[in-house]
Amino acid sequence: MDQHKDHNQESLPNFLKDLDKKALEYPVPEGFFDNMQKSILSEINEVQIPKKGKTVSFWLKAVSIAAIVVIAIMIGSQSNTSENNTNVFVDLSDEDMQWYMDNYTADWSSDDVLAMMENDPIEEYTDIIPLTTIELEETDVTEMIEHLDDDVLINYDIEE
């Protein structure tokens, strides 16, 4: 530091010239500078860790955002429609189907019921009993035909 010193001080009062400048220094506790150096170097070295931490943090954020997007897409693709519910239902094993029926029947919505009815036409589960001859005689065939669907008529031979 001596190269920075300018010893050519302008005229000073004698008492300032004669003073021992060392004696004017403020005292410091023992070990003060050593402890301070350790503390400073420790803090300076800690500063570099966040640089790596920042990189890791950036990638963590990127991966998290990507995961959220993927999950959102997956959830979006699994829309909760009656059709999908029915497909899932059909894929169940007999045992699972029975468990489902026992436990979740009450959860069926009216949409679920209607969807099932559409998939399983009521005709398949209904026995249409043919009319007797007397009944036929008493019934105006024309009138009866008006009340029957064409599909039903196809399956019967009306006894004359």
Add this chain to the structure above:
Amino acid sequence: MIQNDAERDKGFKLLMDKYQSSMYQHIRRIVVHHDEAADVLQNVWIKILRAISSFKGESSLYTWMYRICTNESLTHLRKQNRRRTQSIEDSDDGLRKQVAETEIDSHLIEEKLKKAILLLPQKQKLVFSLRYFEEMNYADMSEVLGTSVGGLKASYHHAVKKIEAYIKEHN
């Protein structure tokens, strides 16, 4: 050495070994109390060591460090006195009043000089400290304090006259 990661800590330590004592004294003359001077000095070194790799060398490292040192000390004083005062000159008045009321136990000339310096206005105190204790030339002081050489010479002259008057009065 500081640019090399493996040698960096060693370089920092050498730098601190060389300047820490004189910088502490400079800060202590401004903020007065040891604990505050220790806090300021630690902040100063952290700022210096963090920024040293980007130091452009437009001024000498020595004046650059003393500029940081002086600014941090004045900023600390300003923060300490923000609630009570409006400017650094006002806070300096408060500090001087506090020092003036302190009795000097010792009759040694050194103790009287310390008190006389503390009673100087802030700018004169800085100029006197850098010139008398650090023996800094006016060109470097101009870089540290951002004041013209003529202004610094005038401040130093006034500081010496005030100290002389104080010593004569209390002898």
